[in-house]
Amino acid sequence: MNSHTITSKFIHWTFTVLYAYGIFKQVGDLEELEDTSLLNFEIVFAIVFLVIVLIRYFYMKGTPTLLGAHEEMRKGHLFIAKTVHRLVYFSLIMLPTTGLLIAAMLSFDTRGMGIAIGLHEFSATLSYLVIAIHIGASLYSRLKGEGIWNAMVPVWKETGKVNSDLISKLEVIENKTYDQIEKIFRLN
Numbered sequence: 001m002n003s004h005t006i007t008s009k010f011i012h013w014t015f016t017v018l019y020a021y022g023i024f025k026q027v028g029d030l031e032e033l034e035d036t037s038l039l040n041f042e043i044v045f046a047i048v049f050l051v052i053v054l055i056r057y058f059y060m061k062g063t064p065t066l067l068g069a070h071e072e073m074r075k076g077h078l079f080i081a082k083t084v085h086r087l088v089y090f091s092l093i094m095l096p097t098t099g100l101l102i103a104a105m106l107s108f109d110t111r112g113m114g115i116a117i118g119l120h121e122f123s124a125t126l127s128y129l130v131i132a133i134h135i136g137a138s139l140y141s142r143l144k145g146e147g148i149w150n151a152m153v154p155v156w157k158e159t160g161k162v163n164s165d166l167i168s169k170l171e172v173i174e175n176k177t178y179d180q181i182e183k184i185f186r187l188n
Helices: 006-024 030-034 036-060 075-108 113-144 148-152 165-184
Strands: none
Touching: 006 036, 006 148, 030 036, 030 075, 036 075, 075 113, 075 165, 113 148, 113 165
16 A cells, blocks of 8 residues: 655654644734734744745645545546645645735735735635645545555554445535536536
């Protein structure tokens, strides 16, 4: 079975902790950033976060999507997976970038703060959404026993497909969705 490297897994899971920390410690009010030490911490955190996201992106860029799958994945499935992964990276690059923009606007007292805050909030909301989709798809893949879960997750190893009427019905919907995506985007 193909699996991600130890480095890939390490980057994935340590970054997950960093992202969770960023959500937990996020600034509630813009006025909090009047504290210079907090503002400086936020700037350093955003830079470190951005550098790690970029390192992760360029390290993982050459890694096949859905690595570990026991069977060849449909083109519609790959299209969705790649789109979600790209949106995850986009949102995770935009979060610190817009945070740094906010910090710069505060420091230089420039106009446009509302737009910067709006972009930052959009990035955060997008990250929540696409990461939830990513986690949901990972769990669904695990229930289907595709092998993808075992390639990245070090715990709760999948042992095969969970036989369930619900999974069977979801697979029918899934395949119809792939048919449509492959037809619309001419992926055949």
